[in-house]
Amino acid sequence: MAHKHFPFRFSPAGLRGLEASATLVINEKVNEMWAQGKEVYHLGFGESRFPVHPKIAEALRQHAYQHSYLPSQGLLEVRELVAEFYESRFRLPVSPDRIIIGPGSKALLHALMQALDGELLLPTPSWVSYQPQAHLVHKEVNWIPSSPAQDFALTIEALQEAMERSERAWGNPEILLINSPNNPTGRMFTAEFLQELAEFCREEGLTVLSDEIYGLVTHGVRKHYAMARYYPEGTVTLGGLSKHLSLGGWRLGVAIMPGNRAGAQLLKAVRTIASETWSATTAPVQYAAKLAYGGDPDIEAYIDECARIHAIRTRYLWQGLRELGIRCPEPHGAFYLFPDFARWREPLAALGIRTDQQLAMHLLDVYRLATLPGSAFGAPPEQLTLRLSSSYLDMETYERSEAVLAAYRANPDPESFMREHHPNMNEALYRFRLFVQSLEERSPNGKVPELVFE
Numbered sequence: 001m002a003h004k005h006f007p008f009r010f011s012p013a014g015l016r017g018l019e020a021s022a023t024l025v026i027n028e029k030v031n032e033m034w035a036q037g038k039e040v041y042h043l044g045f046g047e048s049r050f051p052v053h054p055k056i057a058e059a060l061r062q063h064a065y066q067h068s069y070l071p072s073q074g075l076l077e078v079r080e081l082v083a084e085f086y087e088s089r090f091r092l093p094v095s096p097d098r099i100i101i102g103p104g105s106k107a108l109l110h111a112l113m114q115a116l117d118g119e120l121l122l123p124t125p126s127w128v129s130y131q132p133q134a135h136l137v138h139k140e141v142n143w144i145p146s147s148p149a150q151d152f153a154l155t156i157e158a159l160q161e162a163m164e165r166s167e168r169a170w171g172n173p174e175i176l177l178i179n180s181p182n183n184p185t186g187r188m189f190t191a192e193f194l195q196e197l198a199e200f201c202r203e204e205g206l207t208v209l210s211d212e213i214y215g216l217v218t219h220g221v222r223k224h225y226a227m228a229r230y231y232p233e234g235t236v237t238l239g240g241l242s243k244h245l246s247l248g249g250w251r252l253g254v255a256i257m258p259g260n261r262a263g264a265q266l267l268k269a270v271r272t273i274a275s276e277t278w279s280a281t282t283a284p285v286q287y288a289a290k291l292a293y294g295g296d297p298d299i300e301a302y303i304d305e306c307a308r309i310h311a312i313r314t315r316y317l318w319q320g321l322r323e324l325g326i327r328c329p330e331p332h333g334a335f336y337l338f339p340d341f342a343r344w345r346e347p348l349a350a351l352g353i354r355t356d357q358q359l360a361m362h363l364l365d366v367y368r369l370a371t372l373p374g375s376a377f378g379a380p381p382e383q384l385t386l387r388l389s390s391s392y393l394d395m396e397t398y399e400r401s402e403a404v405l406a407a408y409r410a411n412p413d414p415e416s417f418m419r420e421h422h423p424n425m426n427e428a429l430y431r432f433r434l435f436v437q438s439l440e441e442r443s444p445n446g447k448v449p450e451l452v453f454e
């Protein structure tokens, strides 16, 4: 029966158990602090913030008059270019009829999860949205544990154990979601590991959803390999324009299905969901995407230039943390770091900090450092991990992003680029230094120095 006082009644199916994410809680607090005029160093915000390439902006402008609904699968011309792009960039042979264009890879992932039966196998840690998306479509999630001492690497043994655990409970673990370069750790799979993983997945008949949205944001340490090269019959590859061209707000993603009959069926299922939900991806954006995927030398150079800058900034932050004795896996791609503070468990406990959420709140309250707790990514709270993003500091506004790009073009030497043009990144590192010092200086019964930042 409807409650008189509540105009809206919510469907518990799917929504029950979903809570406001830690990301939202931190962001709201940061906004509050900003509104009070307080300086906050935002390492929680993961968005590539380089300017829109002028040629792409012009392409969008020119196609503003495109106002008709497009096919749910996406424009054929765009799909053809996406196919060529994947072939040339990732040596992945793709047929345009196995590609679907969607309003961001996130929406496509949701549609895929809705379309596919079976439980999800999710490496720990994983991007914040995978688990809630599974929840929304009533899909059971089986977390695959990992260890900070092993840089949170996914192992076949841990995957197998997670499958067996699910099967003992009569579950059907059938879908593995992988993400390389990884959000939140920045790690990338090697070709050897993918080969091994492919053999395991083939043996077990697993469907792999391979989120490769950061595939072109690499640091030059490891090469990106597409899982579909090793397991073409069972892998769906996800990508889009959000990261390597900083076009998150334009909402254009792609999903590439296997070339077999099963892939054709899956494409049909996702296209059906698309046609009954978002209909089609925004027309002018699709027309502009022809340039983004079209192999234009200026655009190609811009993609690589932005990746180099992300690499310099992210690795600078990583080096800075390492010099403070903070354990953190070396990033290979994307713009994230996943340090842990378990080394200071005792002095932290003396401060009343026993979970990563408390740690993130302490850093925000006392040091004005905004970070995200690792538990938002599925890490156990007592591991005391944080997810840091290098993408926002010193690129807070469009003008500042343009200035960072101009500074790099004027002098790409990483040393001086970071020293002279990254005051906020350096200040954030300084504050981490103070925090670590306060933990080091604190004996189990000692006092932590009071710090007040204005």
Ligand SMILES: Cc1ncc(COP(=O)(O)O)c(C=O)c1O
Pocket (backbone or CB within 6 Å): 046, 103, 104, 105, 106, 107, 127, 179, 183, 211, 213, 239, 240, 241, 242, 248, 251, 252, 253
């Ligand atoms: C790992 C990962 N996958 C997917 C997305 C979403 O990408 P899109 O803008 O294509 O929906 C993000 C964005 O933060 C991400 O970090």
